[in-house]
Amino acid sequence: MTQASTREDLWVRRYHSAPDSPMRLVCLPHAGGSSTFYFPVSKALSPAVEVLAVQYPGRQDRLAEPGIESLPELADRIFEALQPFTDRPLALFGHSMGAVLAHELALRMRDAGLPDPVRLFVSGRRAPSCRRDEDIRLRSDAGILDELKALHGTDESMLNDPDVLDMIMPAIRSDYRAVETYRLASDLLLSCPITVLTGDDDPRVAPAEADRWREYTTGETDLHVFPGGHFFLADRAADVVSLVADRLAAGNATTALAG
Template identity: 50%
Template sequence: MTITTRNDEPWLRRFHPAPEAKVRLVCLPHAGGSASFYFPVSRALSASVEVLAAQYPGRQDRRSEKCVEDVAELADRLVEVLLGWADRPLALFGHSMGATVAFEVARRLENTGVIAAGLFVSGRRAPSRQRVENIHRSSDDLLLAELKALSGTEAQLFGDSELLSIVLPVIRSDYKAAETYRYQPGPRLNCPIFALVGDSDPKVTVDDARAWAEHTTAQFDMGVFSGGHFYLTEHRSAVIHTILEHLARFCG
């Protein structure tokens, strides 16, 4: 089978091409996030891992496109694209909503015969741990309060009404996708899963993260870091080291 790749693919950003890399790491952003969130990760890993950062519709250079408000649709669209990059092993990393998207992408890839080299799920409870949340239905003020509580949004955004008018609809759409997601039971994945979580994350308990073990027949491991929902901003170097260590193990 001939695999082709497209550098102009709107769904992916390849900030640091690494033609000699043995594995590609596909990074899926959190609610309201964009591909650029993973630029530092791409730069740090570029010597040995090629990072493909997903760019969802509705943000940055795709801001004129309608947001996708359904995790299953996001996963479907991404898999269509990623099959064109499967000439090398694909690993997946997702933070918060991105972890759920990554899980659904991994399921769909397995249905096509492509088993991910590893699934890294950060700041997200296991799919089997359902929780009713309706923040996407809240007022702008309550949505902003949620963002401030999670400390994942740059402070200057809150004082810029023009920028808020652009960004809030995107964040609300992503919250809708995350909060209306319903796990459909099915076969366990055959790829290793590594869960990462902050020890004071208000959205995910350590037990919620440990439950990811229920979703794989392969190896499961977990890393607990100090901090809240966006612990990985403070611990970026440690997270990158964890990724490298486990990719080396997963990919031989």
């Protein structure tokens, strides 16, 4: 096995191979999340779109690896692992921390001379210019646990199991360190369209903060506010997948005309 294929196997999961799809959608999980969060998305979009779900270190089958506490470093590692997949147009979808990573990956694509993403989907995250002072990374395990329960994004049975918590807490804490200490270092504007998704009752993102993602591209931006909190996309999965499919189909048609 080559070094490149090793990186691919570690970082990128293809749950439904779609060799004839015209594009790929890279999906990036939230803080504490894993690639399996996007298994239903992969199933729903295949074979029209091949979904690449990113697996961060420190969780599931990468549990023995330390988490990465710098978001730019994490983006660098993911971008390196995605190189074998740039033979087809890429779209990027990230939720919460994953939205920031998706934007960082788009910037790296531009810096590397690759085409901008077909579309950038940012979900459950305010624009980088909308900073809030957050200290979840500094809390005790009990304090972090309270935050996870308040966001309703993690199975309650897992959060109530001490053995499971012992396994997942280091990755959750390192993810929060990465995203809470992150500051955007580039003033480069993208040219791709950005689709913004948010919940109308998200305690971490106000719709006006989400809407400011339009400041980061010269392309079109559309904002979609769904009923629900921070993990609205789990409750509104069918609507979210339908929106993503529609936007990607439009992007594919545009790419075909340009070609």
